[in-house]
Amino acid sequence: MQLQTVIDYCTSRPGSTQEFPFDDTTLVFKIKGKMFALISLDEPHRINLKCDPAYALVLRQQYPQVRPGYHMNKKHWNTIELDGTVTDENMMQWIDDSYELVIRKLPEKD
Numbered sequence: 001m002q003l004q005t006v007i008d009y010c011t012s013r014p015g016s017t018q019e020f021p022f023d024d025t026t027l028v029f030k031i032k033g034k035m036f037a038l039i040s041l042d043e044p045h046r047i048n049l050k051c052d053p054a055y056a057l058v059l060r061q062q063y064p065q066v067r068p069g070y071h072m073n074k075k076h077w078n079t080i081e082l083d084g085t086v087t088d089e090n091m092m093q094w095i096d097d098s099y100e101l102v103i104r105k106l107p108e109k110d
Contacts, residue, residue: 001091003045003082009092010037013099036102037095038072045082047091048072049098059094 001009010016010029017030029037038048051059053075059066060078065086069077080086080094 001082001084001086001088003039003041005088006039006045006047006082006091006095009095010039013095016099031099031102032106034102034106036098046070046079047082047095048077048079049094050076050101051078051094051097052101055097 007027011018013029013031013036015031016036019028019030020026021028025041027039027041028035029039036050040046048069048071056068056076056078060068063080063086065081065083067079067081068074070079072079078094080091
C-alpha cells in the first residue's frame with residue numbers, strides 16, 4: 001500500500017483526527033484523543049498500529065515487514081514497513097483492527 005493511500009484510509013475512519021505532536025515527520029491519527037496509527041513520513045515509510053498481543057506475534061512471524069512497535073509498547077503495537085509487499089486488504093484490515101481496539105477502550109460516553 002502506498003503512503004498516500006494509507007494516509008487517506010486512516011483519514012477516512014469515522015471521527016479520525018490527525019496531528020504532529022512529536023515532530024514534523026511523524027503523522028499521528030487519533031480517535032477521541034487516543035492514538036490508533038502513527039506514520040513515519042521519512043523513508044523508509046512505516047506505520048505503527050495497535051494490535052491484539054497474540055495476533056501481533058503471529059503477524060511478526062508471518063510477515064518480515066512487521067516488527068515490534070518502534071518507540072511503542074512492543075506487546076500492543078506493531079511497526080509495518082510500507083514497502084509494497086503487504087497487500088492493501090491486509091493493511092486496511094490491520095488499520096481497522098487498530099482503530100477498533102482503541103474504540104473499545106474508550107469510555108462508554110464517547
